[in-house]
Amino acid sequence: MSDLTSILRQSKTALAVLGGTALLGLASYFALAAFLQKDQTELASVQSEKAASETDLTAKQAELAMFKSNFSRFEALQQKGLVGVAKRDDWVEDLVRAHQRAKLPLTLGYDLLAPRAVVAANAAPNAGVASGATMAPVELHELDVSLDSIHEVELVQFLNRYQDEVRGRYRLQSCVLSSPRNSGLSANCRLYFFNQPLTPASAARTP
Amino acid sequence: MKSILHLTVDGAHFWRKASGQWLPVEAPDKGAVWVVSDLAEESLTEIQIPRLFGRDRSNYIDRQLKSRFPDTPYKSMLAAAAPTSLLDRIAPRRQSLLALEAKDRVNDALDELKADVAGVWTTSGLLAQLGTEKSLPSDLFLVMPSPQTMRIMFLKDRVPIISRMVRDSGGAVALVAEVVRTLRHLENTKVLERNGGRRSVLVLSQDGDLVEAIGAEQLTVIEAPRSWRKMTSDDFKFALFELAMKSPPGQLAPLMRRTGFIASRVRTAAYGLSAATACASIGILANGVVQIQQDQAMITSTKDTAKQVALELAGTSKAIAAYPVSVDILKSTLQIEKDEILAAPSMDTQLRRLSVAIADPSLRISRLDWAVNSPPTSPCPSDAAGAPNSDAAVAPAAAETVPRGLGSRISFELTLPAGLETKARMTLMEGVSQRLVSIPGLTLQQDPAKVVSVASLTGGVRKTVSVDQAPTTAAWCFIIAGKPTNALDANKAKP
Numbered sequence: 041m042s043d044l045t046s047i048l049r050q051s052k053t054a055l056a057v058l059g060g061t062a063l064l065g066l067a068s069y070f071a072l073a074a075f076l077q078k079d080q081t082e083l084a085s086v087q088s089e090k091a092a093s094e095t096d097l098t099a100k101q102a103e104l105a106m107f108k109s110n111f112s113r114f115e116a117l118q119q120k121g122l123v124g125v126a127k128r129d130d131w132v133e134d135l136v137r138a139h140q141r142a143k144l145p146l147t148l149g150y151d152l153l154a155p156r157a158v159v160a161a162n163a164a165p166n167a168g169v170a171s172g173a174t175m176a177p178v179e180l181h182e183l184d185v186s187l188d189s190i191h192e193v194e195l196v197q198f199l200n201r202y203q204d205e206v207r208g209r210y211r212l213q214s215c216v217l218s219s220p221r222n223s224g225l226s227a228n229c230r231l232y233f234f235n236q237p238l239t240p241a242s243a244a245r246t247p
Numbered sequence: 248m249k250s251i252l253h254l255t256v257d258g259a260h261f262w263r264k265a266s267g268q269w270l271p272v273e274a275p276d277k278g279a280v281w282v283v284s285d286l287a288e289e290s291l292t293e294i295q296i297p298r299l300f301g302r303d304r305s306n307y308i309d310r311q312l313k314s315r316f317p318d319t320p321y322k323s324m325l326a327a328a329a330p331t332s333l334l335d336r337i338a339p340r341r342q343s344l345l346a347l348e349a350k351d352r353v354n355d356a357l358d359e360l361k362a363d364v365a366g367v368w369t370t371s372g373l374l375a376q377l378g379t380e381k382s383l384p385s386d387l388f389l390v391m392p393s394p395q396t397m398r399i400m401f402l403k404d405r406v407p408i409i410s411r412m413v414r415d416s417g418g419a420v421a422l423v424a425e426v427v428r429t430l431r432h433l434e435n436t437k438v439l440e441r442n443g444g445r446r447s448v449l450v451l452s453q454d455g456d457l458v459e460a461i462g463a464e465q466l467t468v469i470e471a472p473r474s475w476r477k478m479t480s481d482d483f484k485f486a487l488f489e490l491a492m493k494s495p496p497g498q499l500a501p502l503m504r505r506t507g508f509i510a511s512r513v514r515t516a517a518y519g520l521s522a523a524t525a526c527a528s529i530g531i532l533a534n535g536v537v538q539i540q541q542d543q544a545m546i547t548s549t550k551d552t553a554k555q556v557a558l559e560l561a562g563t564s565k566a567i568a569a570y571p572v573s574v575d576i577l578k579s580t581l582q583i584e585k586d587e588i589l590a591a592p593s594m595d596t597q598l599r600r601l602s603v604a605i606a607d608p609s610l611r612i613s614r615l616d617w618a619v620n621s622p623p624t625s626p627c628p629s630d631a632a633g634a635p636n637s638d639a640a641v642a643p644a645a646a647e648t649v650p651r652g653l654g655s656r657i658s659f660e661l662t663l664p665a666g667l668e669t670k671a672r673m674t675l676m677e678g679v680s681q682r683l684v685s686i687p688g689l690t691l692q693q694d695p696a697k698v699v700s701v702a703s704l705t706g707g708v709r710k711t712v713s714v715d716q717a718p719t720t721a722a723w724c725f726i727i728a729g730k731p732t733n734a735l736d737a738n739k740a741k742p
Contacts, residue, residue, distance in 0.1 A: 043502040048513075050507065065527065090556060212594050217614065
């Protein structure tokens with residue numbers, strides 16, 4: 041038996057205790073590490089879910105706040121015809137009626153073009169065409185109006201009256217006044233009617 | 248308790264330190280025994296070694312030890328003294344070897360010993376170790392008297408050269424004669440130069456006669472360092488014992504004799520490591536358990552919060568669902584109202600301003616083209632930028648530093664009164680232009696007054712332009728910027 045073997049034999053109990061302790065320590069360490077890893081994973085997952093919920097909540101609260109502060113205005117616009125199905129027939133009838141009431145010469149001509157989809161300036165990311173099937177795009181209806189033998193003041197009064205009476209929201213896009221005569225001018229104006237359909241189906245008429 | 252077995256010419260003696268005092272004992276206590284020999288058979292030699300490293304070096308030294316001291320297992324090398332460079336520290340070229348050739352006597356002593364042997368050190372080796380003290384001269388005689396003998400050792404450059412044991416046969420004078428004889432021997436063998444001056448001698452004894460006798464022989468007696476004197480009261484062998492207890496280099500016993508001691512050291516180390524491992528494991532486990540508890544508490548707390556958030560979310564969703572339209576439609580509607588309708592300029596207002604600018608009843612508008620400047624194009628009909636009534640899609644307003652509502656582009660043509668002289672026409676047109684540019688936000692793009700001022704002027708006898716042939720119309724075109732969007736209040740607007 042070599043000297044080294046003799047030393048090891050005399051120390052075997054102590055070495056066995058050391059080995060056992062080391063093994064036990066290692067086993068405890070790895071078990072603990074596994075538990076900690078599991079806990080950390082679970083914690084990360086729970087925190088991630090919570091963060092997602094909080095983000096959703098913030099967005100929903102912002103939506104609710106928007107509804108609370110703007111819904112009355114929205115209802116007013118809906119009443120006025122900016123939202124829902126476009127009443128194209130009514131717009132034309134109202135135009136004729138306003139012309140008759142203004143007692144202007146019977147020179148009114150009009151042309152209501154087929155609607156087309158538009159993207160509003162500064163439109164919300166989900167609004168308009170970009171929203172695809174979830175939301176109908178805003179429609180633009182162009183109404184060309186022509187009048188002869190009309191003075192500037194009469195034209196302005198006629199358009200103001202029409203704006204008050206028509207169940208729709210439009211802006212005066214352009215007006216060309218020409219051919220001055222003693223009886224008045226020729227006026228060719230274009231009105232942009234805007235309409236936000238409530239369902240995508242009603243917007244399917246986009247040319 | 249540690250014990251020393253002191254092997255001397257007159258036998259083996261056990262010593263043990265108790266209460267700071269070394270006391271002779273009959274037998275060692277439990278525990279290992281450090282063996283210190285003080286025998287005549289202690290041999291010193293110095294060898295030259297090639298610059299070898301590691302195992303090659305140790306194998307070379309082993310071979311040298313076996314060849315120089317073949318009859319004894321008690322042999323070793325001493326630590327190199329005062330290396331001058333890193334290389335000399337790692338692999339010194341000179342190496343002192345030490346052996347204890349009284350093999351049988353040492354074997355007998357160790358065989359009788361009923362305790363573990365920590366190791367065997369020689370007095371020569373221990374003195375060589377003590378002689379490396381930096382406060383001492385590098386060339387030094389060490390003289391250590393014992394009751395019947397005296398050890399004489401010489402170190403040159405702190406390296407042991409010779410170690411002799413002489414019998415004390417005639418008192419101090421005889422002993423000093425042995426020192427002188429040793430000096431002469433070193434001079435004869437050219438280890439020392441003759442007439443090299445007074446040699447330093449350190450006498451490890453309180454014997455005043457011996458010190459006086461040495462001083463009389465042209466030798467300089469020096470004092471032992473204070474640290475040595477602290478270790479011993481009157482006998483300097485205790486300083487050697489103290490040094491031996493630290494297990495310095497120069498241990499001579501083979502491993503076979505030390506297995507018990509080394510095994511006990513291994514056991515101590517193993518148990519110590521086991522305890523340290525257990526403590527570390529317990530610490531790590533405790534820390535881990537605390538961490539797990541904290542994580543669990545955080546998980547529970549986060550889950551509770553998430554549950555509350557989910558409840559709140561459900562309530563908010565329910566409140567939103569009560570509205571008949573989606574938020575996207577609401578936003579889009581408000582956006583259209585604000586950006587496309589309320590932001591549009593009023594033709595009525597702008598025509599009023601225009602009429603104020605013209606401000607001359609003799610002038611008549613022959614043509615007026617008013618349009619919302621969206622998409623932005625040139626207001627002048629002659630420009631190729633496009634007609635105001637373009638069918639292009641309504642695009643977002645051009646990016647500006649200050650967001651503004653929609654602007655307008657206007658072009659108009661005035662019929663000028665007939666018969667006006669050129670200067671009067673110019674004055675009239677300049678007046679209109681000046682009044683136009685005073686309208687806020689208006690940018691004039693075509694000014695007939697400027698066109699006329701840079702046009703060719705013809706007159707005199709060469710060619711006369713009649714008043715009737717002068718142009719009868721003048722055209723302006725300009726744009727009016729929209730109002731800043733923050734000035735547009737949708738809620739106050741008329742639906």
